[in-house]
Amino acid sequence: MSVSHFSPDQQDPLALRPEDCNRGHACQFCPQEDSCLLDKSHHEKRLLEQRLDGIGQIILVMANKGGVGKSTVTANLAAGLAQRGYRVGVADADIHGPNQSRFFNLVGQRVHLTPAGLGTRTCAHPALAHPIRVGSLAFLMDRDDTPIVWRDAYKHDFMHHLIGSFDWGELDVLLIDMPPGTGNELITLADLLEHQAVAALIATTPQEVALMDSLKAIRFCQERGLPLIGVVENMAGVTCPNCGEEFHLFPRAHLADALAQLEVNSIAQIPLSPQLALASDTGHPMLLEHPDSTEARAFAPAIDACIQHAHAASMEAAAQALEGVMDAAGAEFMAAMGTLPDTARDELTELLAREHDRLHKTPGQP
């Protein structure tokens, strides 16, 4: 791995803790790792907590099979969310095929080590208020064609670095492009993110073999209690370039039945489109370059579903926090209320009741 090191004398931007060096990257990247006497496990834990504190909603984009369009879906969802004004990050967890650098035209870029961590690479566009931040193993490799031959322990560590060592800053949404399957990387991340606002989204194609594998990913989420935003059906139809007629390459009846049985929603159907493939290959997400295209319109319901989920999850968390405060304060709170003048007490009671209703409201309700 090649990273340029910073000078240890530089001002550290992270809050100071006496037992910690406060650097924003894991010890593995530190020029002083060999001589350091501080508690390394404490450092890694603090690093992860700090990163996760700055991230609103995490979405794992999963597919149990390679080549079904998981990375395409991740990149275009990121573009769509960023286009709507959200601060978005994309973490490429696909260790053996980290493609997000290509999807955002960042091939060949390398990471710089700063006191705040490994710098993400960014995709800026005139349509975006905030550039999309991308973190990938591709930025750490000496060459783009180096194969990764790692045992599980290494992969486990990299999942920690991906979230903890990259400087994600403040994000509304972090999309994680997962490797195919329900193996080591997924379990590591599911454990790591257990108490965070995390949800999954499955990308699949309608063929029977892909469907069979997608159902395993869905079961994994259901068994782990990982909220599932829904399934994005990729390559769900194609328009004939000659006559303009739409047809389906693969029958989707089976997919619809299987999803209904598992009570999972299909949230978008993305067509098989040469333009979409070209946009990915050239690193210009279709949703940014052609926001009015058929492809962009096809992604819209999936973007809506992600926003709705994040909104509902944050309202639920706020409601629980409010209830927690009221429960914990209990008697003291009522006693304090009792000391207020009648009008102030009535106003405060009404305000709290309104806030409680607002936080428990289903998204979309007036």
Ligand code: ADP
């Ligand atoms: P995965 O991440 O599941 O391995 P990718 O997103 O990398 O899959 O997609 C594999 C290939 O298929 C890429 O070349 C991509 O551009 C192409 N592709 C994915 N979805 C579509 C689509 N809807 N239309 C055309 N090409 C697609």
